[in-house]
């Protein structure tokens with residue numbers, strides 16, 4: 064950032080479309096975290112969002128440079144949830160590894176610093192997970208933000224709090240703790256039970272259910288924003304379309320649900336009941352871990 068205290072980014076590359084001017088009178092009360100599902104530059108985000116009905120306020124690239132693509136005062140289309148979009152600032156982060164997903168130390172440090180700066184400028188208080196900082200999957204069915212809500216979450220949030228304490232109270236900022244190298248992916252044919260619903264998990268689910276194996280749950284509509292979930296999409300977690308998924312239709316048939324092929328709240332609750340986990344209608348890590356455990360037994 065050129066100026067953390069005034070939220071001036073290294074680069075301004077403001078979209079000309081695919082956001083909503085203003086916030087319909089709503090106040091910013093949270094930050095929502097995303098990962099690219101790939102390694103995009105600031106320009107790469109711009110090009111992607113100029114051609115898709117999606118956007119976020121900031122992109123933190125793999126070198127820690129920060130771009131602003133939607134002004135804070137406007138509503139970016141990042142959470143697949145209109146109310147969440149109107150009340151949040153969305154930050155995207157570049158991945159430097161896809162298996163497992165991983166953001167660089169520089170991305171983690173600058174993303175966390177940006178969270179701290181936003182919390183300070185908008186009076187949100189010290190950054191706290193689930194209080195004023197949320198993962199994308201809190202609002203819709205997605206694996207996003209992957210490692211930032213997984214094995215990099217604690218380092219990210221600790222760093223955000225250190226930067227906040229420095230910005231607000233003048234506390235010293237400790238040296239950044241370098242991240243350990245990512246764990247090697249399991250290669251014994253078993254899914255990692257990591258709660259992250261990536262392409263490997265979907266492929267196995269498709270094998271078990273007997274549908275086309277492509278690692279994608281396609282055609283997922285979320286009401287009022289026409290967004291759908293395609294975890295294998297290389298450049299963004301949010302786009303639009305909607306035809307339903309054969310995998311989800313097969314799951315719905317097994318569970319006695321209406322077969323619209325959409326992974327909506329009713330279907331997620333039915334899946335959660337089937338897997339014996341809490342029925343909160345969120346396709347989050349606990350549900351995915353139970354699914355992965357079941358798939359490793361070659362059944363759903």
Ligand SMILES: [Zn+2]
Nearest residue numbers: 097199207300
């Ligand atoms: Zn996201």
